[in-house]
Amino acid sequence: MTEYQSIGKPIPRSDSREKVTGSALYVDDLRFPRMLYLKVLRAGVPHARIKSVDITKAELMEGVYKVISKDTEGLDKNLLFGTCIFDQPPLAVDKVRHAGEVVAAVIADSEKNALRAVKNIQVEFEELPHVLDPYEAIAAEAPLIHERNGQYKHLPTFVPVPDSNVFYKYHLKKGNDTEVFREADVIVEDEFEYPLMNHATIEPHGAVAYWDHAGDLHLWSSSQAPFVVREVLSDMFNLPMTKIHVNIPYLGGGFGGKSDYTIEPLLTLCARYVPGYHVKFRLTRKEVFIGTVLGRGLKGKMKIGAKKDGTLVGIEAQLYFSDGAYADTSCNVVLAAGHNCVGPYFFPNCNLQSFGIYTNTPPVGAMRGYGHPEGQFMIERLLEQLALKLGIDSHTLRRKNFLRPGDTNSLGQTISEHNGDVVECFNKMIEALTKNLLPNEDDQFFYGRGVAALVKSPVQASNAASCVFLKVNEDLTVNISIGGVEMGQGCLTVLAQIAAETLKIPVKDVRINYEINSQLTPYEWQSVASMTTMRVGNAILAACEKAVTQFKKNAALVFDCDISELSYDGKTVSRGSENIPLKDLVKGYQYEDGHAVGDPILSVGSSVVRDVTLPDLDTGQYQPYEWTFGAQGCDIRIDKTTGKIKVIHFVTALDVGKVINPDTARGQITGGVMMGIGAALKEKILFNKKGIMQTDNLRKYRIPTMTDMPEKFTCILVENPQPDGPYGARPIAEHPIIGAPPAILNAFQNATGISLLKLPISSERVLTALKQRS
Amino acid sequence: MELTITVNNREYTLEVDPKESLLFILRERLGLTGTKNGCSQGHCGACTIVLNGKAVKACLKKAKKINRANILTIEGISPEFPNKELHPIQEAFIQATAVQCGFCTSGLIMELFALLRENPSITEQGIKEALEGHLCRCTGYQPIFDASLLAQKMMRSKNSG
Ligand code: FES
Ligand code: FES
Numbered sequence: 061m062t063e064y065q066s067i068g069k070p071i072p073r074s075d076s077r078e079k080v081t082g083s084a085l086y087v088d089d090l091r092f093p094r095m096l097y098l099k100v101l102r103a104g105v106p107h108a109r110i111k112s113v114d115i116t117k118a119e120l121m122e123g124v125y126k127v128i129s130k131d132t133e134g135l136d137k138n139l140l141f142g143t144c145i146f147d148q149p150p151l152a153v154d155k156v157r158h159a160g161e162v163v164a165a166v167i168a169d170s171e172k173n174a175l176r177a178v179k180n181i182q183v184e185f186e187e188l189p190h191v192l193d194p195y196e197a198i199a200a201e202a203p204l205i206h207e208r209n210g211q212y213k214h215l216p217t218f219v220p221v222p223d224s225n226v227f228y229k230y231h232l233k234k235g236n237d238t239e240v241f242r243e244a245d246v247i248v249e250d251e252f253e254y255p256l257m258n259h260a261t262i263e264p265h266g267a268v269a270y271w272d273h274a275g276d277l278h279l280w281s282s283s284q285a286p287f288v289v290r291e292v293l294s295d296m297f298n299l300p301m302t303k304i305h306v307n308i309p310y311l312g313g314g315f316g317g318k319s320d321y322t323i324e325p326l327l328t329l330c331a332r333y334v335p336g337y338h339v340k341f342r343l344t345r346k347e348v349f350i351g352t353v354l355g356r357g358l359k360g361k362m363k364i365g366a367k368k369d370g371t372l373v374g375i376e377a378q379l380y381f382s383d384g385a386y387a388d389t390s391c392n393v394v395l396a397a398g399h400n401c402v403g404p405y406f407f408p409n410c411n412l413q414s415f416g417i418y419t420n421t422p423p424v425g426a427m428r429g430y431g432h433p434e435g436q437f438m439i440e441r442l443l444e445q446l447a448l449k450l451g452i453d454s455h456t457l458r459r460k461n462f463l464r465p466g467d468t469n470s471l472g473q474t475i476s477e478h479n480g481d482v483v484e485c486f487n488k489m490i491e492a493l494t495k496n497l498l499p500n501e502d503d504q505f506f507y508g509r510g511v512a513a514l515v516k517s518p519v520q521a522s523n524a525a526s527c528v529f530l531k532v533n534e535d536l537t538v539n540i541s542i543g544g545v546e547m548g549q550g551c552l553t554v555l556a557q558i559a560a561e562t563l564k565i566p567v568k569d570v571r572i573n574y575e576i577n578s579q580l581t582p583y584e585w586q587s588v589a590s591m592t593t594m595r596v597g598n599a600i601l602a603a604c605e606k607a608v609t610q611f612k613k614n615a616a617l618v619f620d621c622d623i624s625e626l627s628y629d630g631k632t633v634s635r636g637s638e639n640i641p642l643k644d645l646v647k648g649y650q651y652e653d654g655h656a657v658g659d660p661i662l663s664v665g666s667s668v669v670r671d672v673t674l675p676d677l678d679t680g681q682y683q684p685y686e687w688t689f690g691a692q693g694c695d696i697r698i699d700k701t702t703g704k705i706k707v708i709h710f711v712t713a714l715d716v717g718k719v720i721n722p723d724t725a726r727g728q729i730t731g732g733v734m735m736g737i738g739a740a741l742k743e744k745i746l747f748n749k750k751g752i753m754q755t756d757n758l759r760k761y762r763i764p765t766m767t768d769m770p771e772k773f774t775c776i777l778v779e780n781p782q783p784d785g786p787y788g789a790r791p792i793a794e795h796p797i798i799g800a801p802p803a804i805l806n807a808f809q810n811a812t813g814i815s816l817l818k819l820p821i822s823s824e825r826v827l828t829a830l831k832q833r834s
Numbered sequence: 835m836e837l838t839i840t841v842n843n844r845e846y847t848l849e850v851d852p853k854e855s856l857l858f859i860l861r862e863r864l865g866l867t868g869t870k871n872g873c874s875q876g877h878c879g880a881c882t883i884v885l886n887g888k889a890v891k892a893c894l895k896k897a898k899k900i901n902r903a904n905i906l907t908i909e910g911i912s913p914e915f916p917n918k919e920l921h922p923i924q925e926a927f928i929q930a931t932a933v934q935c936g937f938c939t940s941g942l943i944m945e946l947f948a949l950l951r952e953n954p955s956i957t958e959q960g961i962k963e964a965l966e967g968h969l970c971r972c973t974g975y976q977p978i979f980d981a982s983l984l985a986q987k988m989m990r991s992k993n994s995g
Contacts, residue, residue: 072928079936080924080943081915082868082908089867260971262872262880262937312870312937313971345873548935548972723931730974731934758877758969766965769975 066560066567067787070723073553075310075546075574084310087266087282092338095268096125098330099174100341101164101181102351103156106192106420106751107203108185110152113164117180123173126333127181129164130154134333141292141325142388145214145227147206148423150296150325156185157205157385158420159752160350165330167339190420190751194359194380197225197417205385205418217674218391227387228416230398232680234470235409240374242409244365248445252438253818254801256357256382256745258349258755259427260763263312265323265352266342269331277332278305281324284314284545285586289324290578296325297332301578308576311547315355315735316426318547319588320389322352349756353389354745355427357382357419358434362401362442370452372461374409375470377401379435382419389425390416395675396519399470401435404482404515404689405443405458406467412680420751426588428735428794432516433801440512440802441817444809454806455490458513459483463689469515471681480715480780480790482689486513489691489713492774496709498695501811505700507708508811511693512799517684518589518791522672526595527582530559530603532646532661538563540603541573543584544596549793550724551592557720558597558786562604564630582664590688590791593720595667597786603665614645614658686782688790690714692733692799694770696807700830703823705741706771707804712796713776718788722777729775729796736800738764741820839903841866842910852898857881860892860907868908868940872969879968882941883907889948889964908940911947922988923947923981932981934972942968946982950989958983 078084113129130137130153137153140146152161164181168174189203196202202225206212210222220227241247267281277299283289286306294301311318323341331339343351360379366372379397383390398414447454462482463475489511499507529541540559546552556570563570573581584596612623615633618640619626625635632639640649648658675682695708712729719725742762746754755761781788801819809815814829821829838847841864848863857874860866860883872880874893881892884906911921919925923946926932933939942965949956949964956964961982970978 070931073931073933075936076928076931076933077916077920079933079939080920080927081912082866082940084936085867086870086937088871089861091865260969261935262878262969262971263870263935264872311935312872313935315971345875345877548937550934727931727934727973727977730976731972732974734974735971757875758873759875763969763971764975765967765969766962766975766979769979773974773976 064561066557068719068722071553071557071567071721073550073724074556075552086263086310086312087268087280088342090268090280090309092268094337096167096169096334096337096339097171097174098165098167098327098339098341099171099178100162101178103152103159103161103163105156105185105187106159107188107190107205108156109188110154110156110163111184111186114182115164118166118177121173121177121180123169124166124177126167127164127177128330128333139296140212141296143288143292143320144218144391145212145387147212148386148388150329158422160422161385162326165326167330167334192382192419192421192747192751194382194417194419197382197419198380205420219677225418226415227418228391228394230395230414230675230680232399232410232412232470234472237409237411240376240409240411241365243367243373245368246446246449247363247365248442248449249361249363250442250445250817251361252441254356254358254434254437255819256421256424257355257427257739257743258745258761259315259317259355260758260761261313261315261317264343264345264348265318267323267327268338268340269328270338271332271335273336276303276305277328279324279328280307280309282311282318283308283324284311284319284547284588285321286545286576286578287543287584288586289321292321292325293328304578306578308545311545314547315428316430316588317353319426319586345758346756349761350422350753352422353425354384354422355424356434357424358397360438362438364442364446366446366450370450370457370460372405372407375402375407376411377413377438379414381416381424382421383416384419384421384423386423387416387418389423392519393426393431396431397435399680400432400515401438402470403436403439404463404513405461406463407470410470412470428732429797430519430589430794433739433798436514436798437802440799441805444806445815455511458486462486462513471684473683478783479687480689480717481778482513482515482691485689485713485715485778486691488776488778489693489711492711492776493693493695493709496695506698506811507695508698508807509693509695510803510805510807510810511691512802512806513691514795514798515687515689516795516798517687518591520589520591520669520685521585522674523668524585524595525666525668526584526599527666528596528599528603528664529582530607530663530665532607534646536642536646537569537571539571539573540600541581542596543576543581544592545576545587546574547587549592549728550721551596554593554720554724555596555600559600559604561787562601563607590793593789594785594791597789598667599665601665601786602667603663606663606665607661610659610661610663611642611645614649615640617657618649686790688715688792688795690795690799692803694803694807696804698808698811698826703827703830705826707737708770709772709774710770711774713778714792714795715778715780716792717782717785717790718779719777720787720789725777725792726775728793730773732794732796733773733800734764734769736797737768737804739819740801740804742822744820835898837897837901839900839905841905842907842913850897852896854897855893856895856897856900857892859897866907866909870937870940872937879945880938880941882944884944884948887948889945908943922992923985926981926985926988930977930981930984932973932977938968938970942978946985950986954990
């Protein structure tokens with residue numbers, strides 16, 4: 061095995077000193093001259109036509125600089141933005157489609173004054189019937205949320221159904237898709253629910269926008285996607301990219317809630333009315349809930365069939381996503397869920413449909429897992445029912461049907477050795493889990509054990525790219541500029557390790573420049589899909605290899621030889637027994653008489669996703685990126701009197717390809733599992749009858765706390781290298797969330813015999829279920 | 835109202851609105867942005883600071899209630915770093931990889947600072963209960979819990995050595 065200096069080592073995070081001392085700067089920590097503040101008026105009704113907005117009183121109030129509404133001079137009422145479907149106005153013009161939608165905005169000298177003015181804006185609505193449920197939204201009598209559905213500009217792959225609330229219908233067909241159960245001896249089916257959720261990053265969204273007097277737009281934002289934001293703004297304002305400066309400071313968590321764009325179009329639009337001022341817009345916690353994006357929101361049916369011996373033969377599913385008022389951010393989630401709901405199993409025949417549906421909630425977008433947790437919750441729960449019906453142990457049933465090299469997945473792609481090994485993950489997970497004895501039921505508790513397997517592919521633009529600039533400084537330290545965003549995942553550290561290994565220098569000598577400024581930083585699609593280690597890592601690898609070659613080229617001039625005769629060891633370039641220290645080559649080589657040859661070391665690297673295609677409109681088949689496999693399992697304890705579930709032991713085994721940093725990898729797993737536990741036991745966005753969100757703070761929307769932590773975490777990193785990953789690494793960051801809910805609900809069923817199919821299973825629901833059983 | 839407070843060993847006299855929160859005063863008036871605002875509703879713990887020896891949520895403390903208070907924020911616990919050492923709790927957070935996005939970090943460190951000073955030999959359960967009011971969406975808590983135990987150990991050996 062190769063001995064690495066930096067790869068695989070638990071190097072402490074490079075951003076941790078800044079963060080433990082409170083000196084790391086996040087967007088709300090930034091201070092600027094001539095600062096103003098933006099506050100907004102939100103609809104407060106879920107679906108209505110706007111009759112009038114009266115801002116006359118607000119405009120005259122103390123400290124107010126500008127009030128913006130649909131009637132404001134210069135506002136383009138036809139302005140719609142998006143990246144897949146252009147259906148969203150930055151500010152409501154004719155209609156509001158969810159209660160958190162912005163109807164007017166005030167810029168004032170303080171938040172207090174802005175808020176006071178906001179309260180003095182009068183809006184007259186003509187209220188319309190609203191719909192929150194995806195089933196109701198596709199019914200014939202449902203209110204139409206977008207009258208223009210079908211007429212909006214959209215990417216050719218996302219085909220809407222006009223005169224309905226369906227903005228995207230994905231249909232995947234594999235094998236005999238009209239008779240998927242022809243060879244089935246046994247069929248099981250069920251209906252499932254994965255509720256709407258909130259990312260609940262501890263940092264609320266915020267941004268500062270500043271239009272200077274030269275017409276340049278400067279933006280500082282808590283965004284995972286600086287270059288998507290730049291593209292959207294460039295389109296919106298018809299502004300060349302040389303006039304847009306998107307800056308990203310540290311992010312206090314993302315999880316998809318800060319991907320694509322959120323508050324940036326509105327803020328920049330408003331700030332344009334006060335050139336010369338820095339306008340800050342920071343959301344309250346309530347606004348994060350009602351005024352950004354939500355995640356998940358699935359209702360669906362699944363049916364699977366198998367032969368008597370447990371061989372799976374076919375699957376049918378219909379997935380209905382309540383995707384909120386605007387479609388853009390969820391198109392790809394609908395797609396990913398559609399073909400990934402089969403899990404890591406081989407089905408010769410598939411008929412899968414996934415629908416993106418407009419509803420009157422905040423728009424639904426990316427959330428850690430991106431379609432995979434939803435669909436795989438269904439399959440992993442349903443396999444449990446199939447095992448019961450067949451009388452086969454569910455582990456055996458899974459093992460029998462795992463996708464193995466040579467099998468084709470739902471898209472018809474052939475799985476190969478290099479995709480990793482789900483069987484190995486599953487076996488190692490079971491081995492770790494069964495080391496502890498599961499206690500027998502007693503007066504107070506049930507005990508249950510449950511498992512799930514998982515698969516994920518990064519869902520990304522088919523030409524997603526990462527670019528980096530690298531310079532070697534005169535003292536041989538290295539700066540690398542990346543467009544990837546450090547939002548907590550630890551990319552600065554992991555990427556420095558990749559660079560250090562390739563350049564054969566200590567990690568401490570590499571600085572990954574986290575400061576993103578779209579004028580200076582090379583292009584990056586966006587930091588999503590767990591792809592930063594892999595895609596940016598590959599770009600860094602390429603840049604480092606070029607830098608090594610440049611060192612050699614300089615040395616070759618001195619030795620007067622071909623570079624193939626030279627070797628580089630991180631300290632010198634040598635030819636046989638002769639060597640030149642890198643220090644003497646870094647700016648080119650200078651002879652004793654002063655004359656110089658060669659060039660300073662300065663390189664670029666890029667990595668573009670290859671061979672990813674777009675879905676075929678008829679069969680739904682396409683070529684996505686590579687796959688990561690894993691397996692998860694848990695032991696739980698269920699309190700018979702309170703209904704409270706405690707996770708005793710949670711095991712995750714992921715085929716990571718090659719671990720770059722075991723500590724940060726483990727942190728992704730414990731964090732992801734905990735989010736999964738939240739989805740399983742606690743988290744659900746609720747609305748009242750009037751369509752107003754009820755769970756709009758962190759008390760009502762409960763994310764896991766320290767006492768929800770499993771008594772024990774086991775994290776197993778399986779290493780079957782990914783040939784095109786940096787040092788063999790593959791994506792893992794979203795994955796640990798996928799299997800946690802089904803594993804916990806499977807454990808619940810094994811303990812109590814009760815099959816629950818809707819998330820979350822709160823203690824109240826557990827108690828009710830136990831009561832009904834007895 | 836006129837407010838006099840000591841923050842990180844420096845006394846300030848300020849003219850403030852009595853309803854203003856200590857969090858606003860720290861962040862917006864004194865520029866101490868290490869204390870974070872995650873909700874302003876007392877739900878997340880990100881704004882935790884030490885006030886007269888006790889860990890409190892700065893967003894819930896109104897100016898009128900804190901005259902003459904002695905306050906310590908994250909900026910005050912190792913003010914001379916890197917010329918001098920970090921506080922052991924900070925060191926433990928680094929070593930245990932208890933920091934991801936870092937937005938919850940200063941609140942947690944301040945909570946532990948007050949806790950371990952008041953009760954250096956607090957039990958594991960005691961630590962969990964004290965940290966229960968702190969939300970972290972990134973780490974899954976295990977690394978934070980590990981860091982807390984490590985900090986406790988480091989502080990003990992420091993005090994005995
Ligand atoms: S900001 Fe004070 S508890 Fe959240
Ligand atoms: S590290 Fe991100 S919230 Fe705790």
